[in-house]
Amino acid sequence: MVRSFASSPLPAYERGVELGRAHAADVARTTRRYADLFARRGEPGFDAHAWAARFREVVGDTEPDALAEIRGIAAGAGLDELDVMAVDARTEILAKADPYGQRECSAVLVAPPEGPAFGVQTWDWYAEMADGWFRWRIPRPDGSWIETVTEYGLLGKIGVSSRGVGVLLTILHHEADAGDDVGYPVHLLARRILERCASADEAVELCCSTPVAASTSLTVMDPAGGATVELFPGGPGVLRPSEGLLVRTNHFVTTAGAPGCLVGEDYPTTFIRRDHLDTTLRARPPRAPADVVSAMTHHHPDGGVCRHGSEAGETATLATVSITTEPPGLDVLAGGPCQGVVQTYPRA
Structure with a gap:
């Protein structure tokens, strides 16, 4: 089954809130799965949140609307902003944890x-x-x-x-x-x-x-x-x-x-x-x-x-x-x- 969602024509933050509220359980499940994956792939003590915070700065400087939308998703789903940011930087954080990683597609x-x-x-x-x-x-x-x-x-x-x-x-x-x-x-x-x-x-x-x-x-x-x-x-x-x-x-x-x-x-x-x-x-x-x-x-x-x-x-x-x-x-x-x-x- 293909699940789908159509946003309303909203500004970035509000669009994120709308998605986060509509799919709060799905977003929360995704953040948990990636937190587990980062821990499995990284060395003991690997800090995915610290990396997410660094990538958040880059996103905010480069594309403020993207960061606003991420913040909106987190707010709508009732989650820590860095947990959602880690999902959006998951390729980069996984590469820092294990540069060999998964290789498909x-x-x-x-x-x-x-x-x-x-x-x-x-x-x-x-x-x-x-x-x-x-x-x-x-x-x-x-x-x-x-x-x-x-x-x-x-x-x-x-x-x-x-x-x-x-x-x-x-x-x-x-x-x-x-x-x-x-x-x-x-x-x-x-x-x-x-x-x-x-x-x-x-x-x-x-x-x-x-x-x-x-x-x-x-x-x-x-x-x-x-x-x-x-x-x-x-x-x-x-x-x-x-x-x-x-x-x-x-x-x-x-x-x-x-x-x-x-x-x-x-x-x-x-x-x-x-x-x-x-x-x-x-x-x-x-x-x-x-x-x-x-x-x-x-x-x-x-x-x-x-x-x-x-x-x-x-x-x-x-x-x-x-x-x-x-x-x-x-x-x-x-x-x-x-x-x-x-x-x-x-x-x-």
């Missing part, structure tokens, strides 16, 4: 020679968090909107805007992630792209000008095409589609990021998934998101695109998300691509 950008670009992503994460995400529509007073598939308390992840700008996200790991510096959280950067950028080129420029503290591959698109920005402290690297196709998994491929990549041959699934998708989709170029979803219905003993972990600590594909840029829209399948039927929402 596959994303595909298709930029056909004729027709608008589109993208598909599997979101793979801990199986016990399967009930911790939702589809969120955020309207603006001027009639514009953004939609994102994200976790309760987290301002954004995979998404699309009414301008036809889309964002996909896959985690990376770089040796620079373990440093003491802080930067703008990558999930909040994805949300910022959806709110501020009118094109993929603007999104690439925003990514390249934003200091980060953890590695992530953000794939951005608009009707004319797109690119991947491999973010890492000291980066980034930029990758463009080749013959209309760009496949991203969990290892660096740009010359800027590859030398510091912490994912090697000891973790074969990232290479298996990328090779499978690249080979399959080049042999039969996809004409629509459904073609990519079909190619993602891939299982392999060493880690396929479609993940089916069920025990605590195992990874599973929690959602399969398709994005179209013209008309702009977002389709969500609960679970992996092999589940069969995409739940489609009306496009505006």
